[in-house]
Amino acid sequence: MRMTEPAQAWPTPGWAAGTTSVDQRRAQVECAQILDDAGIRPGEHVVNLGDETALLTLEALRRVGPEGTVSTVTPRVPVIRQARPMPGAGTVRWIGTDPFTLDLPSASAQVVVANRVFAYRAPLRGLMAEAARVLEVGGRLSIREPLHAEQRVELDWQGIDPSEVDLVHTAVGNATPALRAARRLSERGLVLAGQLTGLDAGLPRCDWVHVDLREVDAVKAYLSRPVTPGGPSTAQLMRSTITDQRLVGRYEQALVRGAEHSGVRITLPVMRLTAVRRALPR
Numbered sequence: 001m002r003m004t005e006p007a008q009a010w011p012t013p014g015w016a017a018g019t020t021s022v023d024q025r026r027a028q029v030e031c032a033q034i035l036d037d038a039g040i041r042p043g044e045h046v047v048n049l050g051d052e053t054a055l056l057t058l059e060a061l062r063r064v065g066p067e068g069t070v071s072t073v074t075p076r077v078p079v080i081r082q083a084r085p086m087p088g089a090g091t092v093r094w095i096g097t098d099p100f101t102l103d104l105p106s107a108s109a110q111v112v113v114a115n116r117v118f119a120y121r122a123p124l125r126g127l128m129a130e131a132a133r134v135l136e137v138g139g140r141l142s143i144r145e146p147l148h149a150e151q152r153v154e155l156d157w158q159g160i161d162p163s164e165v166d167l168v169h170t171a172v173g174n175a176t177p178a179l180r181a182a183r184r185l186s187e188r189g190l191v192l193a194g195q196l197t198g199l200d201a202g203l204p205r206c207d208w209v210h211v212d213l214r215e216v217d218a219v220k221a222y223l224s225r226p227v228t229p230g231g232p233s234t235a236q237l238m239r240s241t242i243t244d245q246r247l248v249g250r251y252e253q254a255l256v257r258g259a260e261h262s263g264v265r266i267t268l269p270v271m272r273l274t275a276v277r278r279a280l281p282r
Helices: 021-038 055-064 124-134 162-173 177-184 187-196 216-224 234-241 245-261
Strands: 002-006 045-048 069-073 091-095 109-115 135-146 152-154 199-201 205-213 264-277
Touching: 021 055, 021 109, 021 135, 021 264, 045 055, 055 069, 055 109, 109 124, 124 135, 124 187, 124 199, 135 187, 135 199, 162 177, 162 234, 162 245, 187 199, 187 264, 205 216, 205 245, 216 234, 216 245, 234 245, 245 264
Parallel strands: 045 069, 045 109, 069 091, 109 135
Antiparallel strands: 002 091, 135 264, 152 264, 199 264, 205 264
16 A cells, blocks of 8 residues: 655654653654665655654655655554645655565665664565665665664662573563564674675664663653564563563562662664665676
8 A cells, every 4th residue: 555645744742752852862863874874865765664753754855855755664654644744845655564565666766764673573584675676776775773682781780680680681572573583683684684685785883872760760761661663661561471470570679779779771782784786687
């Protein structure tokens, strides 16, 4: 299903409901990095493989200008529908499917972008193959993906055994297909999947995202935040996958004590990768 309509290119005040000002600024910086890496030019067709907040689509629309087009993939009602019109932006297309089956002609796009999409879907090769299919020769792929297997939670754990902490983290990490895929994601795997499907990648770059929790409300907000785009929160996953609810309580209390005592730092490496569509031999 595909639908085309005029661009809506200013986010409403509610686009970031439930997030902090730091989260909002980080999201804006992430989108700018992805699009800067892609080198988007006016008049181009950009395919966005997934956009939870619509910021990536909005900024891409601004960059392609009135002659350009952004096709954004979402099986849900697009958040961007709540935005305000901005003169001079391009045309937006909704693609109501998933990134494995894009309703777009082959070699019809100059750029494909994604933020937190490849990490949560498998197989990688199928997703890369579809991105390569819609790109023209010389077209660019620019993605930004978290490496969940390397996430660290740093604090002085009190009232809970280290083995119990590992149990909680393992249970949450294996709770859904999206999270299981995320734990298997690696820089090497992404580059290899691209090479096998006609995308020549440059060297991956890694940013380190730090989240500091220093009070009870910050811990509650962190536990209530969706772990994957549109998915359940850490608190929901713990309660649905761990049978010993007393362990869940000890884990939450340990985070609270750590935040109040010396602070909790959660560090997540995030990979940025760009690739170019090469001509395949006939």
